[in-house]
Amino acid sequence: MQLTHLGHAAVLVEVADRRILIDPGNFSSAWHNLRDLDAVLVTHQHPDHIDPEQVGGLLANNPQAAVHVEPQVLKAVDLGERGEPLAADGSIDLGAVRVDAVGGLHAVIHRDIPQIGNVGLVISAAGEPTLFHPGDSLATVPLGIDVLAVPAYGPWAAMKETIDFARAVNAADGFPIHDGLLHERGVKLIYGRLEAMTATQMHDLRAGKPWTL
Template sequence: MQITHLGHACVLVEAAGRRILVDPGNFSDAWHGLTGLDAVLATHQHPDHFDPDHGPRLVAANPDAVVALEASLAAQQPDLAARALVEGEELDLGGGVQVRAVGGEHAVIHTDIPRIGNVGLVIEVAGGQTFFHPGDALDTVPSGVDVLAVPAHGPWAAMKEHIDFIRAVGAPHGFLVHDGLLSERGWALAFNRYQEMSATDFVDLRHQQPHRFTD
């Protein structure tokens, strides 16, 4: 499985001949202009996870891609004819690649702010590895995850909860996402703590170059 972190929450997963883009949001632009995608997926409606301006352009540039968005986001983008993702939804992308939606709600930002939908995305390759992108929630812990995208920071985040989440998932490999609000020092603090306080081996993917994860 080859993964490229394209800034903040956006991740390109390449496996079994499939190219899957997750959370093309407006905190990054490295994904602008991508073509040859087999799927465009988004965990929830916040614009740092699906850019309402450039997201439709991306879809138009990849007419053969499966477009699957968290249900409330799909309702906001009717022109995309996207598949609405809810907990338990499964996508078969061919080549032994399956996507499963888990969870259902965004983490609590504040009790005065209504919660919205959020689906974590489990990408499984038959006979290969399993990748998990949780979006903005830590309350679902799928089993058998080999590579974990860990949100580094957000207005809903607390390091103690993230460490417990990483330990619960127990993936051998991990990297940080959702880091667009962090300074260099803040990023290093999160990276080092998560590395020191879990058994997951973290790699730095901020260079936006493909990284191949192996067993």
């Protein structure tokens, strides 16, 4: 498995001869010119996870890519006829890669803001590490996770929740995502706490270089 953090929540997963892009949102641009994708997966409808202005160009550049999104995304973003719903507890196969959708609801931002849908994505293939990208929720803790994409910060989270979530998943390795609202000192603070207070070995992938597990 090879992982590339393309900014904020966007992650390119290369495993079992498949190239899978997760959450191409508008807090990053490194994914704009990607080619040869086999799939685009979206955890929820917020624009920092799917950029409504740029996703059309991405799909045009990758006509062969399957597009699977949390169901509410289909009403919020114009995907033409490309999008397929991937609801919580659903799964898809991309060649030898299995994607399981877990959870179902975005984390609470404020009691006066209605919750929307959110699916965490568990990506696995025989003989490869298993990755969990939770989108914007810390509520679901799947078993057997080897690599955790840890949301470093969001208006819906606090450090105590992030640490307890990483402890509960208990992955051997992890890397921060969802860091677009943090400056350098903020990232180092969260990273350091996760490194010191969980059993997960943290990796800083912000340089955008591929990391091979």
